[in-house]
Amino acid sequence: MQKTVSPSFRNNQTLVSTGTKAGWLEAREQTAVKGGLPSLRLLEFSLLNLVLGSKNWREQERRVLSKALYPAWSGEVLVYAARDRQLEKGADVVDGSADRPWVLPYSSIPQDAIGKKGIAILVKPQHVEVTENRVIVVADPETAMVVTSFPQRSGQFGDIDWTTGIISFSQKRGHRRLAQQPNPMAQLLRVEGPGVKPIIVGVSDGAIQLDARAWQAGEYGVGYAVPAVNTALHGEILTEKVTADELRELARRAEDSLLSIAQVAPDADLRDMYALVETIRRGKNLPVPDF
DSSP: OOOOOOTTOOOOEEEEEEEEEEOHHHHHHHHGGGTOSOOHHHHHHHHHHHHTTOTTOOHHHHHHIIIIISSEEEEEEEEEOSTTOBOOTTOOEEEOSSSSOEEEOGGGSOGGGTTOBTOEEEEOOSEEEEOSSOEEEEOOTTTOEEEOSOOSSTTEEEEEOTTTSSEEEOTTOOOOOGGGOSSOEEEEEEOSSOEEEEEEEEEETTEEEEEESSOTTSOEEEEEEEEOSSGGGTTOEEESBOOHHHHHHHHHHHHHHHHHHTTTSOGGGGHHHHHHHHHHHHOSSOOOOBO
16 A cells, blocks of 8 residues: 655645755755755655655656755755754854854754753754855744754654654654655764754665765755646656656646646637647657756
């Protein structure tokens, strides 16, 4: 039986892969005019569809995922204290494990995350200040999400909390493949010390892997999100450049959508759309378009 994600989570965006890889700072700049890097939840939801073999994923989408996007950067930054420690009152979080220190100022930390063990925070940066000596991630503490039961050891598995996209660790559960359970699990990688880490989403041994320990300058997949145009297409992935075969496949789907629309709209109103779809579907030597 095919498993699905939590019914409380409804995705209303579509992933677009730029087909490039870059460090997180560069990736953030590349996607700034397109709305920014995709959310952690969108990357997980789309990857879950791939791993579980959802019928919404067709072969060329699987190929795009494996080669052009994943493992991919998310737009959020995960911030946590050193192992078995806690975020301290009045103190910035300083991550010295990167190529240069990454800092989350104390003013960006929600007060209910201070002084508690097993806590991390997920922030969406308002802006990032980059100097020769350090990187400062500035975020609104009111919009930061507090993560409880945060793993203290790298490599632990836990249930995906669809509120944050981070795992909730349970000592009682071991690693089982995603397809063997209704509630998907993920593995979280972290450093021993404090972390101010963008998250890389990938898959390892049949489970989603959230890498919050990686070198931020490492090159990983770059994508962004656009509004989903149809509920049937939620969780899908597009590319900025597609081949002629992929364009024909999109046309085939457009034809399916037109058949649905035709049930409530006169055919005469859809004549030009049918003609466009048919032209693409039968066309030869089609140029590769930019989406």
